[in-house]
Amino acid sequence: MLDAGHTEEALLEVNNIEVIYNHVILVLKGVSLSVPKGGITALLGGNGAGKTTTLKAISSLLQSERGEVTKGSIHYRGERLEGLDPAGLVKKGVIQVMEGRHCFEHLTVEENLLTGAYTRSGAEVARDLEMVYEYFPRLRERRKSQAGYTSGGEQQMVAIGRALMSKPETILLDEPSMGLAPQLVEEIFGIVKSLNENEGVTFLLAEQNTNVALRYAHYGYILESGRIVMDGPAADLRENPDVKEFYLGMSDDGRKSFRDVRSYRRRKRWLS
Amino acid sequence: MPVAFLNFMEVTMNGLMAGVLYALVALGFVLIYKASGIFNYAQGVMALFSALTLVGIMEGQVPFSHLINALLGTEIHHFGWHINAFFGILFTMVVMVGLAYCVQRFVFRHLVGQEPIILFMATIGLAYFMEGLGDLMWGSDIKTLAVGLPQGGSFAIEDLTATWAAEGERYYGMYIDQLDIVATVVAAILVIALVLFAQYTKQGRAMRAVADDHQAALSVGISLNFIWVLVWSLAGFVAIVAGVMWGAKSGVQFSLSLIALKALPVLMLGGFTSIPGAIVGGLIIGVGEKLFEYQFGPMLGGATENWFAYVLALLFLVFRPQGLFGEKIIERV
Numbered sequence: 001m002l003d004a005g006h007t008e009e010a011l012l013e014v015n016n017i018e019v020i021y022n023h024v025i026l027v028l029k030g031v032s033l034s035v036p037k038g039g040i041t042a043l044l045g046g047n048g049a050g051k052t053t054t055l056k057a058i059s060s061l062l063q064s065e066r067g068e069v070t071k072g073s074i075h076y077r078g079e080r081l082e083g084l085d086p087a088g089l090v091k092k093g094v095i096q097v098m099e100g101r102h103c104f105e106h107l108t109v110e111e112n113l114l115t116g117a118y119t120r121s122g123a124e125v126a127r128d129l130e131m132v133y134e135y136f137p138r139l140r141e142r143r144k145s146q147a148g149y150t151s152g153g154e155q156q157m158v159a160i161g162r163a164l165m166s167k168p169e170t171i172l173l174d175e176p177s178m179g180l181a182p183q184l185v186e187e188i189f190g191i192v193k194s195l196n197e198n199e200g201v202t203f204l205l206a207e208q209n210t211n212v213a214l215r216y217a218h219y220g221y222i223l224e225s226g227r228i229v230m231d232g233p234a235a236d237l238r239e240n241p242d243v244k245e246f247y248l249g250m251s252d253d254g255r256k257s258f259r260d261v262r263s264y265r266r267r268k269r270w271l272s
Numbered sequence: 273m274p275v276a277f278l279n280f281m282e283v284t285m286n287g288l289m290a291g292v293l294y295a296l297v298a299l300g301f302v303l304i305y306k307a308s309g310i311f312n313y314a315q316g317v318m319a320l321f322s323a324l325t326l327v328g329i330m331e332g333q334v335p336f337s338h339l340i341n342a343l344l345g346t347e348i349h350h351f352g353w354h355i356n357a358f359f360g361i362l363f364t365m366v367v368m369v370g371l372a373y374c375v376q377r378f379v380f381r382h383l384v385g386q387e388p389i390i391l392f393m394a395t396i397g398l399a400y401f402m403e404g405l406g407d408l409m410w411g412s413d414i415k416t417l418a419v420g421l422p423q424g425g426s427f428a429i430e431d432l433t434a435t436w437a438a439e440g441e442r443y444y445g446m447y448i449d450q451l452d453i454v455a456t457v458v459a460a461i462l463v464i465a466l467v468l469f470a471q472y473t474k475q476g477r478a479m480r481a482v483a484d485d486h487q488a489a490l491s492v493g494i495s496l497n498f499i500w501v502l503v504w505s506l507a508g509f510v511a512i513v514a515g516v517m518w519g520a521k522s523g524v525q526f527s528l529s530l531i532a533l534k535a536l537p538v539l540m541l542g543g544f545t546s547i548p549g550a551i552v553g554g555l556i557i558g559v560g561e562k563l564f565e566y567q568f569g570p571m572l573g574g575a576t577e578n579w580f581a582y583v584l585a586l587l588f589l590v591f592r593p594q595g596l597f598g599e600k601i602i603e604r605v
Contacts, residue, residue, distance in 0.1 A: 061491055064384060090493030102488035104481045115481045118474065119493040162492060 010034040011170060011202055012058065012094070017072030019050075019057050021065070027053045029226040030072065035170065040196050040203040042217035042234065044210050044247065049223040051206035052099055055172045058204075059096035060086050076170075090119050093169035099178060099206075101155040103162075105148030109139055112147050112158050116165030125165070131199075132161040135191055153184040160191070170202040177209045185209065189216045210247040214238045222247070273436050275443050282433075282446040283566045284559055289452035291558020292459045293517055297535040298542065298550040299463065300510040305544050306483040307503040310380070310391045314399035316532025318368075318508060321406045323515030323524045325367050327417050328410040330360040335409040357419035361512065368508030369501075371402075376501045384496075403529065412526070417519040422450035455517040462513055463551055466506065470547070479503060483545075537585035543598025552596060557581045 012035040019028040028050050035041045043051050056062045057069050058081065074081045076094060089095070104112050113132055117125045133140040136157045142150055147158055156176055163171050173192065177185040193216050195201045207213035214220055214234045222230040222243070230243070237243050244250045297315060304312040312318075328335065332351040341347060355363070379394055425447045434445035470476040482489040482499045490496060518528055534557075542553025561580040569576045588595065 059491065061487065064487065064490060064496075066385060085495070086490050087493040087495050095493070096491050098488060098491055102485050102491070104484040104488060106484050107477070107480055111477055111480075114474075115477055115489075115494070116492050118478055121474075166493060 009037045011037040011077060012204065013075040014054070014058065015073045015075070017054075017057055017074060018070050019053050019062065019067055020070050021067045023068075027067070027226055028057065031223070031226070031228055032072075033221050033228065033231070035202060035204050036219070037202055038196070038200055039219060040192070040205060040217045042213040042220040043204065043206045043223060044208075044213060044220055045223035046208065048225070050226045051208075051223055052174055054223070055096055055174050055204065055206055059089055059094060059172055060084055061096060061098075087119060090166050090168075093167070094172065095163045095166050095168045095170075096172040097159045097163045097174060097176070099174040101152070101159045101178075103147040103150075103155045103158050105146065107147055108144055109147055109150065109154075109158055110143040113139070113161050113165050116162035117167075119166060124167070128165055128167060132164050135164075135195065136161050152179055153181075153188070156180065156184075156188055157191075160188070164195070164199075164201075168201060170204065173203055173205045175206055175208065177207060177212060185212055192216065210243070273438065275437055275441050278433065278437060278443060278446065280563075280566070282448070283562050285446065285448055286452070287559035287562030288555055289449070289456050289558070290562065291555035292452075292456045293514065293531075293554075294534050294538045294557055295551045295554025296455075296459050296462070296510060296514040296517070297531050298538040298554055299466070299547065300507040300514070301532075301535055301539055302544060302547055302550045303466075303503055303507045303510065307479055308380070308391075308482075308500055309388060310395060311388070311544075312507065313392065313395040313532070314402055315507065315511065315535070316529040317399045317402045317406075318371075318511035319515035319518065319531065320524070320526065320529040321371075321402050321515075322364055322368055322508065322512040323417060323519035323528060324406045324410045324415070326360050326364045326419070326512070326516065327415045327519075327524050329363045329367075330355050330357065330419075331415075333410060338411060339408060360419070361516070364512055365509060368512060369505045372501050372504030372508050375504055376497060380500065381497060399529070403526070414523050414525040417516065417524050419516060419520060421454050421516075421520050423520075424450060426450045426453065451517070451520060458513060458517070462510065463547070466510075467547060475499075475502060534581065537581035539595070540585035541588050541595055543595025546595070546597035549595055549597030557584065560584060 014031060014033045016030045016032050017028055018026065018030055020026050031050065031054055033041070033043070033054075043054060045051050053062070053067065056065070056067065058074055060081070062068065063085075069082060076092060081089065081094075084092070104115060107115065110129075113129060114125070117128065133143075138154060139157055139161055142154060147155060150158065160171075160173070160176070176188050176192070180188065189212055192203060192205070196203055205213060205217060214237055217234045220231065220234050220237045221228050222237070230237070230240070232240070238248075297319065300315045300318065301312060304310055304315070327333075332353040332355065334340070334348050334351060337349050375398065379398060380391070383391055383394060426449070429448045430445035432445070434443060437443035470480060478489070478494045479499055479502065481492075482494060482496060486496060489499075514531065515524075515528065518531055522528075538550060538553040538557050541556060542549030542551070561577045564580050565574070565576045
């Protein structure tokens with residue numbers, strides 16, 4: 001088991017990157033992280049911390065949003081990724097599942113899944129479609145319906161299933177819990193875990209829901225306004241008093257009350 | 273059958289066939305709009321440009337001959353060959369694919385992520401550029417396009433329908449233009465081919481995926497540039513068909529590009545995002561304007577065809593803005 005999540009082999013290595021949007025807005029101020037093969041690595045932090053930007057910098061989806069990696073480097077299996085387009089990355093085995101699911105609404109569920117296999121062809125595609133249906137039996141029932149009319153949880157399954165269809169080695173999963181009921185969040189994370197264990201898919205997971213993410217991940221990084229402020233094995237982070245207080249809403253004397261928000265602000269300054 | 277009913281039928285038939293041509297132009301709009309959100313003002317000029325190119329290639333005209341002659345003092349105008357229509361159309365298709373690539377490479381690649389209004393203005397610029405380019409390449413004189421399509425009324429239909437009238441009535445049969453019949457058949461084939469392509473091929477599926485969500489399409493490894501070149505090429509092929517049909521009817525000249533204006537009400541009626549909508553919208557407008565002219569034209573002083581389509585479109589804008597078949601915005605609550 002990958003308890004610490006840190007095996008020797010780092011699949012993806014992000015080294016001190018800086019990202020600037022529109023030539024002026026500095027969003028990431030030197031983020032470094034490493035994703036080990038076969039692990040689930042969580043990237044945690046609040047709104048606007050830079051989680052999504054980090055993932056998009058890796059998957060080169062930044063280009064279409066006028067964002068740019070201006071410093072640092074991103075390596076995958078030792079090769080530099082900058083300059084590759086998203087299609088090239090998908091062929092290398094890195095695919096991003098975007099925040100907010102982004103299904104193709106007017107395509108059926110099955111067409112959505114097949115679109116995921118755009119970069120591949122041959123008989124394996126049909127076999128992988130079967131595999132996706134094995135993991136997400138609900139999608140098999142709804143294969144003929146338009147993705148736009150399926151529920152939020154089903155759309156998240158479509159989005160993950162679609163990424164699986166590209167036969168990825170690494171999935172960059174952005175906020176799978178967004179807008180889903182707690183029960184569904186557990187279900188989705190359960191599937192992520194089994195994909196990780198059974199299919200050997202490596203995950204880099206951006207989440208706001210620190211509680212759930214740290215239960216399923218092996219290793220975690222905490223981002224705050226464009227910087228990594230803390231990292232460690234998920235089990236350690238769960239026990240860290242500051243993480244407990246700022247991200248899990250707990251303190252030594254039980255649950256934190258909103259009355260103490262001001263002290264929260266003051267004390268948090270050490271992090272950045 | 274009474275003569276009045278036969279006349280009504282004839283007008284309807286002619287309307288349907290005019291509608292097919294409108295639909296053809298509208299189809300080009302829909303293809304590009306769906307896949308890239310660009311309202312392509314240049315679609316009409318693309319039809320003109322393709323018709324000019326086709327004539328030029330078939331007649332063996334030297335492109336830019338005026339320019340070359342003026343610069344070098346030479347007197348070249350013709351290569352001295354004639355190419356038959358089939359190969360002419362094939363070459364024109366190649367030219368349109370090249371054009372699609374250039375448009376994507378030099379204009380829209382640099383405008384990714386811009387406001388729709390900016391993209392629209394770029395297509396206006398493109399329209400004028402292509403108009404000038406067409407003139408410069410092939411000259412601005414009116415050309416006749418002889419691709420060997422049949423012209424004139426169909427005698428078979430005239431003879432057949434003449435016998436339908438009741439005994440003793442003076443009726444000489446319906447006038448149906450043969451060119452219209454050909455245009456209808458060709459347009460039908462084109463539409464069926466397009467729909468099959470979009471529904472059942474991998475690239476067609478990718479095309480629809482891009483239409484739905486650029487970012488997501490990008491994230492699964494679809495190359496937007498490739499899909500956009502593909503879509504502009506398809507719109508170019510549609511423009512060739514529209515250009516050939518209208519060009520054969522009324523000569524290849526500048527006014528050909530104005531058929532784009534007739535496509536606008538069709539789009540408002542059928543919806544900007546629906547291929548079937550473009551077809552049905554075209555047919556409704558075609559039949560509607562011909563019947564209206566036939567029934568009410570004399571009362572209103574004639575020439576109702578000029579405005580009928582726009583008034584109909586206006587009514588649709590008020591009561592059903594997404595058109596008959598436009599995609600409803602799916603919003604989950």
